[in-house]
Amino acid sequence: MEFSERQKKIIQIVKENEPITGSEIAAKLGLSKPTLRSDLALLTMTEVLTARQKVGYIYAGKASEPILQNHLYECRVEDLMIAPVFITSEDTLKNAVTELFIRDVGSLYVINEEKELIGILSRKDLLRASLNNTDDHIPVAMIMTRMPNIVTITKEKSVLEAGDLIMSREIDSLPVVEAANPLHVIGKVSKTNIMNYFIQEGKKVEG
Incomplete structure (x- = not known):
């Protein structure tokens, strides 16, 4: 699965600054937190990132399952x-x-x-x-x-x-x-x- 450029930047930011909150990620990208919700949801769902309550996002690096990938991107x-x-x-x-x-x-x-x-x-x-x-x-x-x-x-x-x-x-x-x-x-x-x-x-x- 090919992530968007913004998603790739999010992954890199988390790798370099983990643990890091959604607000901190948004600030580094110069965007609002709501703008990143879908990106963070996708990266968490595919287990590239792990979200820990009161801690922030951590890089997990697990490849997402092909079935889930296909449905997320191909289901209409x-x-x-x-x-x-x-x-x-x-x-x-x-x-x-x-x-x-x-x-x-x-x-x-x-x-x-x-x-x-x-x-x-x-x-x-x-x-x-x-x-x-x-x-x-x-x-x-x-x-x-x-x-x-x-x-x-x-x-x-x-x-x-x-x-x-x-x-x-x-x-x-x-x-x-x-x-x-x-x-x-x-x-x-x-x-x-x-x-x-x-x-x-x-x-x-x-x-």
């Missing part, structure tokens, strides 16, 4: 994506909260009459709106996150790319859209999807 978003839950901008705050908990999802995708994505409502959005408004019949259009401030992904992208976007943008899920029509949602990939995938693949490697 389309293999993990699930069906999204849609609402319209005319739906009320009350309806949105009810839909979110009945469907047991972390976010709702708001579409217009042409079935195009125009907004997203997360659990945090709905909780904030419920606390700040006594009227639960206000339309979701007033509280949703609107396009173009929505991060999306296409089905051919890797799961690793999806996880990197979710972690770096600090969001719960990504709408999966058509490459030819970035407003047409065909699925959804969430933080939970990706975490479950990593756990299951890790268990396979452990035997």
